[in-house]
Amino acid sequence: MAAAPVWSVDPRTGKQREQVAVEATAEEVDQAVQAARAAAPALADRAVRAAFLRGAAGLLDEAKDHLVEAADAETALGPVRLTGELARTCFQLRAFADIVDEGAFLGVVIDHPDASASVLRRAAARHGIPEGVVGLVHGFDAGVELVGHPLVAGAGFTGSIRGGRALFDAAAARPVPIPFHGELGSLNPVVVTEAAATERGEEIGGGLAGSMTLGVGQFCVKPGLVLAPEGAGGDRLVKSLTEAVSDTEAGVLLDHRMRDDFVAGVRARAGLRDVSAPVTPGAGGEHTVSAGFFTVPAARLAGGGEHDLLLEECFGPVTVVARYRDDAEITAVLSRLPGNLTATVQLSSDEAAGVSPRGAALIAEVTPLAGRVLVDGWPTGVAVAPAQHHGGPYPATTSTSTSVGGTAIERWLRPVAYQSTPEPLLPPELRDANPLGLPRRVDGRLEH
Structure with missing residues (x-):
């Protein structure tokens, strides 16, 4: 059976604009995940990761007019709203880059033994990161396939309760369940x-x-x-x-x-x-x-x-x-x-x-x-700020983390403790000399 086409539709007229893709097959979902996995090692260097984020923001800025025009044709949200959303996205990418540079997001805590899309792909290529770092698949079934893929270790979602709950259940039903950070609905x-x-x-x-x-x-x-x-x-x-x-x-x-x-x-x-x-x-x-x-x-x-x-x-x-x-x-x-x-x-x-x-x-x-x-304010408008929390009890979100603001990076981190590991074998962030100059907690005390 032929894959179903995915059309760009003008909401102002209801007419199809152009075919932009076809719904992804299970094989294509697998290819996208495999490509993303292959690209992951290139992000291990924090300097490269930060440069990639800033490069992506810069290229999004450069493509602003085209992106806003295309997005308005597909959403009818209007140039003012879309320009603001694009600016917020670029700001968040640059804010994440600053957080990556600083290194505090790693949450380094040491106790010694005697202590108690195409634009994004171009940005990746510019910094030597494989293009597979950013992938896109279309279709409801493809989304379920993506969440169920054994190489996927976490998922994020914004949308309806029906769609989000289906993906949430799929994430929990895996042989190895994964975190699912879903935003499903809110009465506010x-x-x-x-x-x-x-x-x-x-x-x-x-x-x-x-x-x-x-x-x-x-x-x-x-x-x-x-x-x-x-x-x-x-x-x-x-x-x-x-x-x-x-x-x-x-x-x-x-x-x-x-x-x-x-x-x-x-x-x-x-x-x-x-x-x-x-x-x-x-x-x-x-x-x-x-x-x-x-x-x-x-x-x-x-x-x-x-x-x-x-x-x-x-x-x-x-x-x-x-x-x-x-x-x-x-x-x-x-x-x-x-x-x-x-x-x-x-x-x-x-x-x-x-x-x-x-x-x-x-x-x-x-x-x-x-x-x-x-x-004495109104909730519409979400500031991209370190203190921001864009989450809430279910069904607002399925996890306690935020999707906007600096601490959103914590969604995609996994804590690891190294015990009795010789210093030469430790990652640079954990060595006594702190060669990268990161803020850390050592023996219970904050170290700058």
């Missing part, structure tokens, strides 16, 4: 206190509108559930949100499958009891979707049943505003949430300053739910 709850809504409800509503519609709602950290109070402050928030979302133009999702899922998802949510839509989300033109949001009494989310659908991520420009009567309803809803990438609290000035104990109590309540906790 927001809690607005009554005092915050009273103090600045209009501002919060406008900020929420900008965050939930950014990139046509296609950020993994889009706020998908907002707990807002009943009463005048909450009403002002909803009014501001209504005005801002109503002024948002229809947009194009990444592909028509996502558009179909979005339209079906909002239709199902709209049919639930006691759910209203001040601005109705759904299909826009033939290839676009319109932003909107739902409101529902928070009590409906606390009791389970059909309204559990509102506690699931709906990818696209939509959110759910649950109106609560008291703090007990906030707790009841939060107790039913799965793991998330982010959790946000919007506080009054007194709560943020610690004058009122409510701020600290609410932060403590949401912290177990997410890998990143925000106060």
